[in-house]
Amino acid sequence: MPTQEILESVREEVLSTTKLPLAIDFLRTELRHEGVFGPAMRLLTHYFSPFQAYVVMEAENERGHFDLRIGLEILRREAQYRAEAATRQGLFLYQFEAICRNRLGYDQGLLAIASDTVFDDLWQQWILTIRRQVGMVDIADLIYVHSEAYQDPARSPTGLSAGSDLSAQPRRARHGTNRGPTPPSLFGHPEGRIALANRHKDPLYLFASLHRHLGYPEVPRPKPVDVQQALLPQLARRLELLEKRVTLVEDEQRGGFDLTQFYGPPESP
Secondary structure: OOHHHHHHHHHHHOOOOOOHHHHHHHHHHHHHHHOOOHHHHHHOOOOOOHHHHHHHHHHOOOOOOOOHHHHHHHHHHHHHHHHOOOOHHHHHHHHHHHHHHHOOOHHHHHHHHHOOOOOOHHHHHHHHHHOOOEOOEOHHHHHHHOEHHHHOOOOOOOOOOOOOOOOOOOHHHHHOOOOOOOOOOOEOHHHHHHHHHOOOOOHHHHHHHHHHHHOOOOOOOOOOOOHHHHHHHHHHHHHHHHHHHHHHHHHHHOOOOOHHHHOOOOOOO
16 A cells, blocks of 8 residues: 555544644645655654664665565554653664664664663763774673673673773772773673673674563564465466467467457447
8 A cells, every 4th residue: 555545644643632633634745745654753852763764864865775564563563661660771672673684774763872861971872982982892791891790790601701991890890900990881780791701702692682581672573575476366377368269279270360359349320
């Protein structure tokens, strides 16, 4: 169905006395004039976060390969997670995983995440900092250093080598003196343990462990195309053509086929 018709039906179905129907009308008007509604979502900051607008704009980008249906499913799961008392840790990890899996770009993607009002100043500063470090530093290391597992040596796992760059003990305990400020603790102890266990691995293993153990929402994945379902209609059309050709050959062997069956009805005077 066309998106304009869907928005029109949604506007009639919304039983609200607020300005939500006006926002839907604004999206539909921008869609008719511009052909996209991602920039309109960016202007409606009361209803959409910067990350949601960024996902839709990337899905509407003609040069990209990001499917709009996957983008809308990402927004649906995020809205459902926000309605279920979402945490900052879970929301950030979900949005970051969405960027990683769909290759939406870390620079603009992390900037959109940091602009979300759900994150305080401390979170925004950290997100803007890792915006310059992603690709050079492992995301598991960034999470572990800013977790309670890194700050609390008593609860940290044993068995780490003394020469490890990310030992279980914090900086002041390793060197004996306070040579610098301790990184702020943004993640809990479970996130830190999982990040420590998935160091130097594919980040997808880290995300899978967070889903499995902490119940964080999963990012939707594109479904592979079923080749068999695409082949069946093609085979049916080819069989119909073969039947027609065989019928024509049989008629010709019997003494010629009647062309009048292909004539149209006579026109009335």
